[in-house]
Amino acid sequence: MISQMDTIWGLPAHPLFVHAPIVLIPLAAAGAAVVAVSRRLRDRFGVLVGLGGVGALIGAFLANGSGEEFAERLEVEVAVEKHQNLAETTLVLTAAFAVLALVNLATDRIHALQDSTVTASVLPVVTACLGVLATIWMIRTGHEGARLVWENVID
DSSP: OOTTOSEETTEEHHHHHTHHHHHHHHHHHHHHHHHHSOHHHHHHHHHHHHHHHHHHHHHHHHHHHHHHHHHHHHTOTTTTHHHHHHHHHHHHHHHHHHHHHHHHHHHHHHHOOOTTSHHHHHHHHHHHHHHHHHHHHHHHHHHHHHHHHHTTTOO
């Protein structure tokens, strides 16, 4: 997937790339939850939530691709299968979250919806829920990855 990005300055790229989704997914999810409760906050910070969702998606994509390259280099595909499956689900949830964050932003901006409409009240809540799910799966993915790295180091 990212054939030329398996190392950065001689270090494996995957441990470096995973930090983007670790920070951006929960941050964007928290932002989505905040803007879901207030039209005023949505008007003020909605763009940041949309950009955060896109940044989280890019980070998850880079982490996923570099992880595949890393697993091939280490030749441990069987051992990382659970981690990879969790990572794929995280990527899908993050993509759905990013798309909904952008749709939410576009809907707010284009139609100037009032707080009383169904779309204005339901879409931000669904977006926030997807952000929370993406965060949960990102934590599960990271935990499984850390377990793989450290299980033989710490006894």
